[in-house]
Amino acid sequence: MTSIQIGAQALLGGFGNLLLRRQVFIRRLQWGIVAGYAALLVVPVVLPLPASTDFIWTNLTRFAQFVFWGLWWPFVILATALVGRFWCGILCPEGALSEFASERGAGRAIPGWMKWSGWPVLSFISTTVYGQLTSIYQYPKPAALLLGGSTFAAIAVGARYGKAKRVWCRFLCPVSGVFGIVSKIAPLHFRVDPASWPAPRGRPDAVNCAPLVPIKTMQGAAACHMCGRCSGHRGAIRLAWRKPAIDIVRGSGRMATGWETAMLLPVMLGLVPAALTWSGSDWFLAIRQWLVEACLDAQLMWPLSLRLPWWLLTNYPAASDIMTIVDAVSLLALLALSAALATLAFGFPLAASAWILRNRVRPMHHLAQSLIPLASASLFTGLLSLTISQLRMDGIMLPIADDLRSALVLAAAVWSVALCHQITGLYDRRFGRRLLATCLLALPTLTFAVGWAAFS
Ligand code: SF4
Numbered sequence: 001m002t003s004i005q006i007g008a009q010a011l012l013g014g015f016g017n018l019l020l021r022r023q024v025f026i027r028r029l030q031w032g033i034v035a036g037y038a039a040l041l042v043v044p045v046v047l048p049l050p051a052s053t054d055f056i057w058t059n060l061t062r063f064a065q066f067v068f069w070g071l072w073w074p075f076v077i078l079a080t081a082l083v084g085r086f087w088c089g090i091l092c093p094e095g096a097l098s099e100f101a102s103e104r105g106a107g108r109a110i111p112g113w114m115k116w117s118g119w120p121v122l123s124f125i126s127t128t129v130y131g132q133l134t135s136i137y138q139y140p141k142p143a144a145l146l147l148g149g150s151t152f153a154a155i156a157v158g159a160r161y162g163k164a165k166r167v168w169c170r171f172l173c174p175v176s177g178v179f180g181i182v183s184k185i186a187p188l189h190f191r192v193d194p195a196s197w198p199a200p201r202g203r204p205d206a207v208n209c210a211p212l213v214p215i216k217t218m219q220g221a222a223a224c225h226m227c228g229r230c231s232g233h234r235g236a237i238r239l240a241w242r243k244p245a246i247d248i249v250r251g252s253g254r255m256a257t258g259w260e261t262a263m264l265l266p267v268m269l270g271l272v273p274a275a276l277t278w279s280g281s282d283w284f285l286a287i288r289q290w291l292v293e294a295c296l297d298a299q300l301m302w303p304l305s306l307r308l309p310w311w312l313l314t315n316y317p318a319a320s321d322i323m324t325i326v327d328a329v330s331l332l333a334l335l336a337l338s339a340a341l342a343t344l345a346f347g348f349p350l351a352a353s354a355w356i357l358r359n360r361v362r363p364m365h366h367l368a369q370s371l372i373p374l375a376s377a378s379l380f381t382g383l384l385s386l387t388i389s390q391l392r393m394d395g396i397m398l399p400i401a402d403d404l405r406s407a408l409v410l411a412a413a414v415w416s417v418a419l420c421h422q423i424t425g426l427y428d429r430r431f432g433r434r435l436l437a438t439c440l441l442a443l444p445t446l447t448f449a450v451g452w453a454a455f456s
Contacts, residue, residue, distance in 0.1 A: 009240060016190065016239030019090070019228025026227075030096035037093040040064040041148055044140035049319060055394045061140055062390075068147070069137045070390045074383035080179050081376050084186040088169060088179060088211070089225030094154045098168045099210050101158035110161050110171070117259045120177025125267060127174040129335060132275050133328055135314040135321065137386060145311055150174060166210040169225070177263050180222035182376045184247045184369070189221035190230060191240040198234055207233050220252030245415070248369045249422045256365040261350075264368055268375035269448065270342030274335050276382040277456070281334060288330040295326060303329070345444045346371065353420075353437035357427040366427075367441060370420035374445055377412030378452060381405035385456065406453035413449030417442045 001009075019026070044061040056066045076087045088095055127146060134142035154168040161167045169176055194216055207230040209215055213223045215230050215237065230237045247253060278284045295303050303325040307315050314323035323331075346368070354364035388401050420441045424434040 005241075012188070012240055013231075013238040016228050016231035019239075020231040023229065026090055027096075030091070030093065033091055034093040034096060040067055041144050045144045047140075049139070049316070056390065057394075062394075064140065065137065065143075066387075066390050068143060069383075070387040074380055074387055077178075077182060077376065077380045077383060080182045081185050081380070082187075084183050084188045084221050084226045085179050085224065086226045088176075089227030092169075094151050094173070095166050095169045095210075095225070097151060098154040098158035099164060099166050101155045102162050102167065102210075103164045105159035105161075105163075107163040108161050110167055114161070114167070114171050116171075117257060119172050120174070120180075121259055121263050121267060123172060123174040124177055124263070125271060128271060128275050129332070132278065132331060132335075133313055133323065134311065135316075135323070138321070139310070139314070139316065141310055162212070164208055164210065165212055166225070167212070170211045170223070177259075178268070178379070181260060181263055181268070181372055182379070183221050183224075184252065184372055185245045185376060186221060187241055187244045188226075189240065189242055189247070190218070190224055190226065190228075190237055191242070192216065192218050193236045197236040205234075219255065220247035222247075222252055245373065245419055248372055248419055249426070253366055253369040253423070254426075256369050258365060261365050261368040264371050264375050265346050265350075266339035266343045268379055269346060269371065270339035271335050272379055273382055273452070274338035276385065278331055278334055283337070284330055284334045287333050288326060291326045291330055345448070346441070349440040349444055353424070353440045356433050356437045356440075357424055363423075363427045367420060367423055367437075370416050370423055370441070371445065373412040373415040373419065374409070374449065377409045378448075381408055381452075381456070402456070405456065409452045409456075410449045413445050416445050420445075 040060075041064070044064045047061055050059045050061045054062050056062045079087055127150070131137070131142065131146055134145075136142040136146055150173075154173070157168040157172065158166070192215065197216060207215060209230060210227065211223060211225045213225075215233065218224060226239075228239070231239060274281070292304065295301070306325055307313075307317075307322055308325075309315060313325075313328050314321055316322070350364050350367055353367055357363050384401070384405060388398055391398065417438060421434065421438040424437045428434055428437075
């Protein structure tokens with residue numbers, strides 16, 4: 001290690017220790033964020049909808065929309081990819097409130113059903129779909145209902161289960177699964193060195209790891225919220241650099257599960273791109289046209305005209321924005337189609353690559369982890385389109401933003417292919433087989449990126 005690297009590691013270790021020493025300050029910061037979050041969530045609900053002449057800097061509702069969907073959502077994803085889950089451990093208002101409730105709550109044991117690994121996938125799908133059906137990016141009421149409901153559930157779970165823990169964040173939070181996956185490419189983590197973990201003398205000291213990470217055996221950083229409370233613990237844990245994505249190739253990626261593959265393939269590479277682009281999609285229009293004609297042929301008028309309350313389907317007559325049953329079914333069909341296509345397009349090459357390498361299931365899920373850079377870049381740049389469109393509405397143009405987004409997705413695809421090739425080397429040393437397995441997955445990976453760049 002060079003002296004510069006040693007200095008950088010020492011600096012990082014010092015920052016980790018600073019987080020540990022400044023827990024009181026972090027708690028105060030969290031309360032400040034909770035206050036801002038509550039104000040931006042609740043106040044726009046009682047204000048009139050913004051007019052076309054309102055700007056982000058002149059209208060609180062537009063400002064809140066920009067903060068939630070133009071800044072918070074895309075840039076938390078970016079930050080998680082760059083530095084890990086600091087957002088979760090230090091800044092997230094929901095996590096802070098859940099832990100606060102848990103400190104004073106009933107402290108019951110966590111029920112078995114809550115530990116089911118499928119919850120992060122199911123809750124992310126349901127909130128994404130519900131958000132699109134109710135136009136959460138455009139209107140304050142669905143935002144308050146979905147985000148406020150999630151916060152309420154986080155507090156309720158905290159008040160009932162665990163003692164000073166973040167049970168909600170660990171098992172049920174709708175975005176926890178995505179954050180965990182994206183954080184695997186971060187070059188920062190709390191490194192644990194079990195070999196230098198000294199045997200406890202007397203009563204063992206304890207660390208309150210709120211998201212219930214088994215600290216001594218922690219693999220990677222997917223579950224770690226980077227709160228810093230274990231920094232320096234027994235001289236065996238410190239904040240440290242690591243090679244970006246090394247966790248995917250040699251760390252927790254080796255123990256990847258089917259649920260993580262499900263989050264990557266049908267959800268992050270299928271459902272999410274469709275959910276972020278459906279309103280301008282030719283496929284959506286084609287499905288809708290077909291359904292409209294089918295309803296007219298059958299003389300069924302109610303799917304074309306029935307209005308449902310805003311908390312079920314978008315319903316804002318004053319803004320001429322109403323989602324009919326036909327619109328909703330078309331949207332759901334598009335999302336399901338996109339998820340199915342992504343599963344098939346990536347799933348078959350993955351299964352074939354795993355078969356070429358070893359004919360076992362484990363390499364397939366491990367190989368699927370190589371798609372994390374592509375899925376993360378596609379998610380971030382897709383969400384960034386919300387930022388760009390909101391700024392454009394206010395006359396702020398970002399001329400090269402679209403080119404940069406495309407370049408990022410293409411670069412991430414190349415990175416994914418390179419990671420795939422590295423992973424193949426762990427299962428088979430024969431170059432020909434490795435090349436064939438890599439090429440099989442490279443085909444949908446690069447096709448996805450080129451398609452994304454062409455049509456986004
Ligand atoms: S392992 Fe737990 S205590 Fe340590 S930094 Fe991560 S979340 Fe905090």
